[in-house]
Amino acid sequence: MACQQIRDGVHSVGAADWDRRLFDLLLPTPDGTSYNAFLVKGSERTALIDTVEPSKAGELLANLASLGVERIDYIIANHAEQDHSGSVPAVLGRFPGALVVCNKACMGFLRDLFLLPEERFRTVEDGESLSLGGKTLRFIFAPWVHWPETMLTYLVEDRILFSCDLFGSHLATNCLYSDGEENVYQDAKRYYAEIMAPFRRFVAKHLATVERLDIDIIAPSHGPLHSHPLPILDAYRKWSSDEVENTVLICYATMHGTTREMARHLAARLTERAIKVVMVDLERTDPGKLTMALLDAATIVIGSPTVLAGPHPHVVYACALIDALKPKARQAAVIGSFSWGGQMAEKVKRSLGQLQAEFLETVLVKSHAPSQMYPPLDRLADEIARRHHEQGLFG
Numbered sequence: 001m002a003c004q005q006i007r008d009g010v011h012s013v014g015a016a017d018w019d020r021r022l023f024d025l026l027l028p029t030p031d032g033t034s035y036n037a038f039l040v041k042g043s044e045r046t047a048l049i050d051t052v053e054p055s056k057a058g059e060l061l062a063n064l065a066s067l068g069v070e071r072i073d074y075i076i077a078n079h080a081e082q083d084h085s086g087s088v089p090a091v092l093g094r095f096p097g098a099l100v101v102c103n104k105a106c107m108g109f110l111r112d113l114f115l116l117p118e119e120r121f122r123t124v125e126d127g128e129s130l131s132l133g134g135k136t137l138r139f140i141f142a143p144w145v146h147w148p149e150t151m152l153t154y155l156v157e158d159r160i161l162f163s164c165d166l167f168g169s170h171l172a173t174n175c176l177y178s179d180g181e182e183n184v185y186q187d188a189k190r191y192y193a194e195i196m197a198p199f200r201r202f203v204a205k206h207l208a209t210v211e212r213l214d215i216d217i218i219a220p221s222h223g224p225l226h227s228h229p230l231p232i233l234d235a236y237r238k239w240s241s242d243e244v245e246n247t248v249l250i251c252y253a254t255m256h257g258t259t260r261e262m263a264r265h266l267a268a269r270l271t272e273r274a275i276k277v278v279m280v281d282l283e284r285t286d287p288g289k290l291t292m293a294l295l296d297a298a299t300i301v302i303g304s305p306t307v308l309a310g311p312h313p314h315v316v317y318a319c320a321l322i323d324a325l326k327p328k329a330r331q332a333a334v335i336g337s338f339s340w341g342g343q344m345a346e347k348v349k350r351s352l353g354q355l356q357a358e359f360l361e362t363v364l365v366k367s368h369a370p371s372q373m374y375p376p377l378d379r380l381a382d383e384i385a386r387r388h389h390e391q392g393l394f395g
């Protein structure tokens with residue numbers, strides 16, 4: 001991606017990754033992603049804020065060359081994860097006089113990753129400022145959005161917040177700003193759901209700090225920048241709150257069709273009760289859709305056939321994701337089928353140890369017995385509707 005000017009002396013110099021379709025060998029990125037890095041030139045010093053994934057180091061260096069950059073004094077490392085720090089060695093190789101500016105925790109990570117000597121670092125404290133001459137960088141520690149060492153960098157004179165992972169989205173685009181990007185909030189939501197959701201208490205805490213700043217532009221290190229910060233701040237406020245919607249997420253796998261029939265029957269009964277249903281067939285739906293639905297759902301229903309006395313492997317994987325992402329659902333239920341026994345439901349519940357939701361009555365069907373299927377599912381729909389009413393979710 002070519003350099004783009006943000007303000008006088010401030011350029012975006014990172015790289016788009018149009019082809020990336022999987023992050024962390026786990027989460028689909030259907031629209032690619034970007035690794036944003038920013039050059040800030042003061043009258044006396046020049047700083048590079050974050051770098052890029054190692055495979056894109058050449059693009060970053062070419063962008064710096066195209067701007068005629070001959071000296072970098074500081075490489076600001078907001079976050080040690082390699083999609084942002086992975087090209088630190090390449091930048092240090094090209095600009096041997098540069099110092100890596102980061103907090104002590106980040107220095108620990110980077111030393112271990114790149115075997116850099118301590119004299120290549122300058123550590124900073126929370127709230128400390130660094131003057132570049134007419135451009136002042138202020139560092140704001142923001143642990144756990146995404147790693148414990150993560151910090152944000154605020155450019156005081158231009159009122160730009162370089163927020164690293166926070167407020168990002170996995171989206172490769174040559175549009176500098178999110179304005180006019182139709183799908184940006186879907187991408188931002190997917191990103192939040194996959195990366196930030198487990199840390200929502202920290203997100204809420206840091207959001208309060210961010211909201212006290214006078215911000216013209218939020219410049220995350222993935223996806224487009226936000227020149228109107230309010231909508232993304234509002235979205236983050238909602239996602240990180242305890243608020244849930246009148247929505248039931250039904251995620252299921254099916255082998256011979258019984259669990260699918262149960263899921264669809266339950267969905268129909270919930271629809272009659274004016275409850276929104278998000279159906280996720282775990283065989284076909286990408287995990288990003290599942291994680292997004294987890295942000296809003298008041299109730300999660302997990303459907304599985306019984307395979308060798310336990311849940312289907314697709315369900316095992318979904319449960320691992322759900323447990324790790326700690327959704328704010330208030331109730332959950334297990335539905336499914338078996339032929340000759342097993343402990344599918346118990347194993348599903350045990351795998352969701354971090355889920356704080358209360359489990360409702362399980363609905364298990366032997367083979368395809370209608371009497372074990374439809375009346376209990378109708379009762380489950382009634383109970384979910386009753387609880388959603390009680391929780392004031394019908395508006």
Ligand code: FEO
Pocket residue numbers: 079081083084146147165222
């Ligand atoms: Fe985009 Fe936590 O790295």
